[in-house]
Amino acid sequence: MTQRQGHEAILAIFDLDKTIIDTSASMAYGKPMAERGLIGTPEVLRMMAHLGNYMLNGHTEENMNATKDALLRMIRGREESAVRSVAQDALQEVITPYIYAEARDLIEQHRQQGHHIAIVTASPSVMVEPIARELGADHLIATELEVVDGLFTGEVVHFNKGDSKVERIRELAEKLHYNLDESFAYSDSFTDLPMLNLVGHPTAVNPDRPLRKHATDSGMPISHFEKPEPLFPQGAVLAGAGATLALLGVVATGLTLWFKSRDDDT
Secondary structure (H helix, E strand, O other): OOOOOOOOEOEEEEOOEOOOEOOOOOOOOHHHHHHOOOOOHHHHHHHHHHHHHHHHHOOOHHHHHHHHHHHHHHHOOOEHHHHHHHHHHOHHHHOHHHEEHHHHHHHHHHHHOOOEEEEEEEEEHHHHHHHHHHOOOOEEEEEEEEEEOOEEEEEEEEOOOOHHHHHHHHHHHHHHOEOHHHOEEEEOOHHHHHHHOOOOEEEEEOOOHHHHHHHHHHOOOEEOOOOEOOOOOOOOOOOOOOHHHHHHHHHHHHHHHHHHHHHHHO
C-alpha cells in the first residue's frame, strides 16, 4: 500500500468484516486451505463453527479470542509463503464476491475527496493484504503473527483489536499528520467503539445490537450495506447470499474430507 504524506490530511478508516465484506476474512479461507492440504477435517469443521457463530452473533471479546486461538492452532508450523499464496490466489473465490458494493463505492467517494484509506482489522495481515491491495487502501493495520525461519510459530506479535487499534491509528496519524478530528471511521462492532470515538465522523455500519443501541442513543449515523459485489461484474453470475455461500462451501469441504477419511479407514 502507498503511504502518501500530506499536512493535516484526512483519513477514512474501515473495519473489514461485516463492514467491507459480508464474511469473516480469517475464516473464509478454510475451503482453499483444505484443498491445498494446509488443514485437515478437524480444522475445517472448527472454521465452520467459528464462521457460523460469527455470522450469527458478530464480534464479541470472547469469540474474537476464540477465533484467534483457533487460527493460531491451525497455522502453527505452516509455511508463511504457503498461507500467503492461498490468500492471494483464492481472493477472487472467497472474498471478492462478498465485498459490499456500498463499501466499495464509499471508499471511492473518500478517495475522490482526497482522503486516505486505512483498513483496520483484527484479521492477520498475511490473509488480508490482498484485500487491501484489491481495494487500493493506503494503509493496512492488522494482527501480526510471529514467523521464525519462514514458519508460523503460533504466537501473536500484535493482536489488533479494541484499544490496540486506537494505538496504531494514533501512531499513524502522528507520523503522517492526519487530522483525526476531521477523519472518518466505519465499523459494525461495539468492540470497535474506541476506534469510532477516535475520529470526528464515526458511522456504525450494519451494527451489532450493542453498537446499534449506542449509535441510536448518541446520535451516531447508522448505515446499512446490503449488496455484496458480484463475482462477475457483467452479471453473468450472481454472487448469492453473502457469507452463507462461503459457510456452505466450508461445510461441503469438511464433509468431503470426513467421508474421505472414513473411506480411507475401511
